Amino acid sequence: MTALLEVQNLSVRYGRSPALGGVDLSVGEGELVAVAGANGAGKSTLVNAVAGWSRGRATASGAVRLAGREVSALPTHKRMQLGMALVPEGKSAFERMTVEENLRLVRPPRHAAGTRYEIEDVYRVFPQLPDRAQARCSTLSGGERQMVAIGRALRAAPRLLILDEPSVGLAPRLVVEVLEHIRRLVSDGLSVLLVEQNVKATLEVADRLYLLEQGRVTGAGTRAEMRDDQRIVSAYLGKLGR
Numbered sequence: 360m361t362a363l364l365e366v367q368n369l370s371v372r373y374g375r376s377p378a379l380g381g382v383d384l385s386v387g388e389g390e391l392v393a394v395a396g397a398n399g400a401g402k403s404t405l406v407n408a409v410a411g412w413s414r415g416r417a418t419a420s421g422a423v424r425l426a427g428r429e430v431s432a433l434p435t436h437k438r439m440q441l442g443m444a445l446v447p448e449g450k451s452a453f454e455r456m457t458v459e460e461n462l463r464l465v466r467p468p469r470h471a472a473g474t475r476y477e478i479e480d481v482y483r484v485f486p487q488l489p490d491r492a493q494a495r496c497s498t499l500s501g502g503e504r505q506m507v508a509i510g511r512a513l514r515a516a517p518r519l520l521i522l523d524e525p526s527v528g529l530a531p532r533l534v535v536e537v538l539e540h541i542r543r544l545v546s547d548g549l550s551v552l553l554v555e556q557n558v559k560a561t562l563e564v565a566d567r568l569y570l571l572e573q574g575r576v577t578g579a580g581t582r583a584e585m586r587d588d589q590r591i592v593s594a595y596l597g598k599l600g601r
Contacts, residue, residue, distance in 0.1 A: 369421035391545040396571035402554040410445035411435040442472025442518035451508030454497035471516035481510035502533035558595035
């Protein structure tokens with residue numbers, strides 16, 4: 360499988376404090392790759408560094424390549440123009456605006472790197488949203504707000520969609536629903552890098568999974584391989600399965 364995203368020896372420091380140490384990973388064309396790990400393992404730091412974004416004063420080193428092009432030195436908006444879109448953890452929809460107003464904030468670029476998603480296309484991906492098009496996002500459920508956030512990212516016509524903890528605060532049923540929508544996007548050809556705390560649900564949709572512990576990759580494999588990994592079973596599947 361051709362690699363769309365290649366990350367090599369990616370390290371991140373905040374001042375003198377290391378947050379990520381020498382991470383290697385890849386995402387193929389039309390592949391859903393997930394990153395699992397405990398709180399504080401460095402998952403958000405990883406995807407933010409891939410996207411070139413940080414909440415603090417981070418220093419990053421290593422290589423990030425998108426479709427064979429080195430993008431490590433590029434700012435976030437340049438990476439976005441090349442086809443990389445990040446949906447960060449937390450509130451990603453403007454709550455005082457309607458669903459449609461949120462989606463209209465982003466216009467597909469003239470020279471789209473990936474598939475162009477018009478608002479009508481977003482509504483086809485998330486059929487719950489058309490009936491809520493004129494509703495303020497503050498009135499939506501958590502799952503609907505997450506769909507708006509993903510839909511807005513799709514409007515940028517990405518080749519690679521990066522999702523940081525899309526299930527935070529969602530009921531279990533909504534977690535499954537959102538992840539199933541993401542899987543269908545991958546089936547349509549989009550590549551996804553997913554950080555997700557619900558490992559059990561993630562293993563139902565991911566093609567491959569990386570285990571991140573204390574800023575380092577300590578395990579990687581296919582969905583089947585990682586489902587049988589005893590570290591995954593003891594730390595996540597057993598607890599989540601009860």
